[in-house]
Amino acid sequence: MEQRLANSLIMTVNEKKFIETALLSDLRVDGRRPFDYRKLSISFGREDGSSEVQLGNTRVMGFVTGQLVQPYRDRPNEGTLAIYTEFSPMADPSFEAGRPGESAIELGRIVDRGLRYDSLFTCLNFCSSTTESRAVDTESLCVISGKSLNLYGNRNLVDASNVAALAALSTFRRPECTLGENGQEVIVHPPEAREPLPLIIHHLPVAVTFAFIGKENVVVIDPTHHEEAVMGGSMTATLNTNGDVCAIQKAGGEGVLQSVIMQCLRIASVKAGDITSKIKSAVMLKRYDLKLIFRVKYSEFEKQVESYNTERSLRKIKRHNPSPAGYKH
Amino acid sequence: MAVDRADGRTPNQRRPVACTRGILHRAHGSASWAQGDTKVIAAVYGPKAGTRKNENPEKACIEVIWKPKTGQSGKPEREYEMVLKKTLQSICLLNVHPNTTTSIVIQVVNDDGALLPCAINAACAALVDAGIPLKHLAVAICCCMAEGGHILLDPSKIEEQKVKAFVYLVFPNSMVSVLPQGSLRLGGELMEHGIITSVTHGMMAVDDYFSCLKLGRAAAAELSDLLRSSLKLKAGNDPSKAG
Numbered sequence: 001m002e003q004r005l006a007n008s009l010i011m012t013v014n015e016k017k018f019i020e021t022a023l024l025s026d027l028r029v030d031g032r033r034p035f036d037y038r039k040l041s042i043s044f045g046r047e048d049g050s051s052e053v054q055l056g057n058t059r060v061m062g063f064v065t066g067q068l069v070q071p072y073r074d075r076p077n078e079g080t081l082a083i084y085t086e087f088s089p090m091a092d093p094s095f096e097a098g099r100p101g102e103s104a105i106e107l108g109r110i111v112d113r114g115l116r117y118d119s120l121f122t123c124l125n126f127c128s129s130t131t132e133s134r135a136v137d138t139e140s141l142c143v144i145s146g147k148s149l150n151l152y153g154n155r156n157l158v159d160a161s162n163v164a165a166l167a168a169l170s171t172f173r174r175p176e177c178t179l180g181e182n183g184q185e186v187i188v189h190p191p192e193a194r195e196p197l198p199l200i201i202h203h204l205p206v207a208v209t210f211a212f213i214g215k216e217n218v219v220v221i222d223p224t225h226h227e228e229a230v231m232g233g234s235m236t237a238t239l240n241t242n243g244d245v246c247a248i249q250k251a252g253g254e255g256v257l258q259s260v261i262m263q264c265l266r267i268a269s270v271k272a273g274d275i276t277s278k279i280k281s282a283v284m285l286k287r288y289d290l291k292l293i294f295r296v297k298y299s300e301f302e303k304q305v306e307s308y309n310t311e312r313s314l315r316k317i318k319r320h321n322p323s324p325a326g327y328k329h
Numbered sequence: 330m331a332v333d334r335a336d337g338r339t340p341n342q343r344r345p346v347a348c349t350r351g352i353l354h355r356a357h358g359s360a361s362w363a364q365g366d367t368k369v370i371a372a373v374y375g376p377k378a379g380t381r382k383n384e385n386p387e388k389a390c391i392e393v394i395w396k397p398k399t400g401q402s403g404k405p406e407r408e409y410e411m412v413l414k415k416t417l418q419s420i421c422l423l424n425v426h427p428n429t430t431t432s433i434v435i436q437v438v439n440d441d442g443a444l445l446p447c448a449i450n451a452a453c454a455a456l457v458d459a460g461i462p463l464k465h466l467a468v469a470i471c472c473c474m475a476e477g478g479h480i481l482l483d484p485s486k487i488e489e490q491k492v493k494a495f496v497y498l499v500f501p502n503s504m505v506s507v508l509p510q511g512s513l514r515l516g517g518e519l520m521e522h523g524i525i526t527s528v529t530h531g532m533m534a535v536d537d538y539f540s541c542l543k544l545g546r547a548a549a550a551e552l553s554d555l556l557r558s559s560l561k562l563k564a565g566n567d568p569s570k571a572g
Contacts, residue, residue, distance in 0.1 A: 046366050046439055057354035061438065063399050089394050090356060090372040090434040 011229045019230050020214040028227070030056075034220045035267055040275065042167050042282040048196065049172030055160040056224065062164035064172035083112045085161065106251075110207065110236055111162050113247045158236050159222060162207035163279060170283045173198050205246040206275045207238045208268040212253065217260050221271065237265055239272045335487060336365075343470070343483035343548055348450070348559050350458040358459020362451035365485060366441035371451035373459040375431030388423040390430045395448075398437045409435075409445055416449055416499055416526045422462040431461055442486040443471035445497050445528065450556075457560055466502040466556060467525055468549040471495060472541040474533045480541055482548055494531030496538070498545040500524060502553035522546065 019029055026034055038056030045052065049064035085108035173196035211223035211231040220227060223234070233253020238246040245265065250256075334340070344365030353359035356372035363369075380390040393410045395402065417433065433455065435448050446469030453466050473484045473495030481488060489495055501523060524542070533541070 045368075046441075050439070052438075059353070061436075065399055086396070088396055088434060088436060089374075089432065090353065090359075090370070090396075090436055092355065 011226065015226070016230050019226060020218075023213055023218045023220065024216070028220060030224060034218070035271075037222045037271060037274075038224075040163065040278055042163065042279060044167070044171055044282070044286045049168050051164050051167035051171065053160050053164040053167060055163070055222070058157060058160045060157065060160040060164040062161070062168035064168045066172070081112075083108050083165070085111070107158055107161060110158055110238075110247070110249050111165055113238070113249075159207050159209050162205075162238070163275060166204050166206070167279055167282060169199060170201060170204075170279065171198075171286055203240045203242060203244075204276050204279060205238045205240045206272040206279075207236050207247075208271050208275075209234060209236045210264050210268075212256055212260075217257060219260060219264060221267065235261070235264065237268045239265070239269050241273050241276050243269060334481065336485065340479055340481050341544065341548070343552070344485075346552070346555060348454055348556070350454055350560075356455075356459075358455045358457070358461070360451050360454035360458055361438075362447055362454060364443060364447050364450075364483065366439055367443055367447045368438040369444070369448045369451045370436045370438055371448065371455035372434045372436075373431065373452075373455045373461065374434075375459065375461065376426045376429035377432070378429060380428055380430055386428045389421065389426045389428075391417050391421060392430055392432045393417070393452075394432065394434045396434065396436045398440060409448065412445065412526060412528060413449060413452060416467055417452060417456070419525055420453070420463050420465060420467050420501070421456070422464055425462045431459075440486065442484050442489045443497070445469070446471045446499070449499055449526075450552075454556070454560070465504070466553065467499050468502050468553045468556065469497065469499040469526075470545045470548045470552065471497050472545050474531075474537055474541070478537070480537070480544055482544060492531070494529060494533040494537075496527060496529040496533075496541050496545075498524060498542065498549070499526035500546060500549040500553075502556060503550050505557070 022029060023034070028034065030038075032038070038058075039054075041054045043052050043054075044050060050062070052059065052061045085105070209222060211220050211227055212218070212233045212235070213220060213227065213231045223231060228234070231253075233250070233256065235248065235250040235256070237248050240246060336344075338344070344367075347363040348360065350358075350360045352361055352370070353372050356374060358373035359371065361368065361370045376389060380386055381392065384390040391414055393414045395406045395410045395413070397406055413433070413435070421431070433452050435452060437444065437448075449467055449469035453463075453468075456463060457466070471483055471489075473481050473489060473492040475481050475488070475492050481492070484492065484495060529538075
């Protein structure tokens with residue numbers, strides 16, 4: 001009972017020794033090999049821009065919201081991205097409701113750094129196509145996307161929340177806006193009138209976390225709660241499939257050889273490729289609404305995609321009348 | 330008096346309910362409850378040692394934390410927490426574990442109308458999953474008064490915003506008693522005909538309120554049968570949770 005109340009897991013010496021010794025023979029407590037990820041499953045909510053990611057027993061939910069605001073004066077062509085993370089007391093009874101603790105803030109900063117500084121996506125400015133000068137007009141408005149992540153679960157929250165953020169952003173759609181006649185006001189079109197637009201995402205930076213356990217520089221990927229309690233240090237590398245390193249976070253902990261770091265980065269790029277393809281296929285499935293309506297076996301994929309595409313376009317036409325069926329897009 | 334509802338339901342028809350228990354690995358009890366598109370996850374931790382300040386140490390204390398879908402917790406969340414706390418306090422057996430705190434955390438996944446009833450149902454299922462001793466279950470339902478005087482059951486968000494008034498009702502679940510004298514009676518009336526909680530928004534006539542109660546009670550009886558069968562099913566499969 002006390003274990004569940006403490007924030008850092010109190011491990012007995014026996015447990016620590018067991019984990020370290022098992023790792024010397026490349027065995028992990030849950031049966032994985034040192035560089036195996038836990039099972040990752042990505043699902044989406046009803047609305048555009050809400051995702052739920054499950055990495056083993058860790059669950060992270062992400063929501064994207066957008067708001068029309070004025071841009072910063074020195075960057076009139078860009079919108080802003082803000083990330084809010086919240087550790088729910090649902091995850092661990094020691095998390096306090098209310099203000100995020102320092103680990104929540106650190107997590108938010110890691111995810112933020114991976115997403116922000118690589119021109120991940122361009123946030124939009126609305127200018128009428130006639131006058132270019134409107135692009136720098138300080139009265140023009142830009143869209144920001146805010147994101148909030150709710151986390152609960154069994155650790156390695158960084159990777160899971162990163163995937164949740166990416167999945168949510170990939171499916172978010174913002175309402176279309178145009179400038180009014182006099183060019184000063186912006187009209188936001190409701191989703192019924194005009195199809196909302198997806199965000200433009202250049203690439204998907206995926207975070208991969210490594211834990212360094214024991215004195216022999218044993219490295220494991222995707223640590224669980226117990227492994228995190230035993231580890232000497234950890235490193236999170238954020239990479240994309242183009243081979244770029246977006247961010248690396250290694251905050252303190254044991255010193256690690258450079259060769260080990262290089263090996264980690266190489267492994268991370270392979271894993272990043274796997275995770276990116278998983279995210280992309282999950283987003284594709286969501287777009288075709290297959291998971292919500294049908295349970296499709298892979299062999300029937302093509303047939304269903306065909307009939308579903310036509311049904312979806314039919315539904316779009318009928319959207320002005322309330323449809324009797326309970327399905328919504 | 331056929332009323333057209335946007336999703337094709339009749340006025341007395343509630344949305345399909347999906348209830349799953351034991352979804353969170355570390356919580357002592359957890360449940361997710363979805364009514365149509367409204368989905369809520371509840372987690373229970375407890376009993377933990379000690380009560381909050383100003384709480385009676387001779388009884389168990391219930392603490393509710395409500396997490397909205399996005400944004401910070403504000404006044405509406407405090408109100409939900411208070412209603413939920415009072416409702417759950419009345420169904421829990423508080424004398425079994427004195428001087429302890431049981432925390433219930435509610436996370437809103439999606440809000441499409443009837444949010445508070447959904448949360449109460451989820452919290453109840455989570456308490457059952459955690460094995461907290463309860464007197465009986467609470468079954469919550471929402472009824473609203475549409476234009477033209479019709480009463481609609483389980484409104485969606487769009488319907489809730491359009492109606493004059495709506496009410497959240499919580500009833501005890503229907504009893505199946507093994508005692509020869511049948512269900513518990515209090516003062517000659519059946520226990521399950523009582524009301525635990527009623528929260529109204531907007532103005533409605535007294536007669537309309539009573540008709541809402543009648544409709545709500547019938548729906549709650551049906552919902553409690555569903556709850557009973559779904560809880561029994563899970564307990565049968567999972568010997569570690571039973572008993």
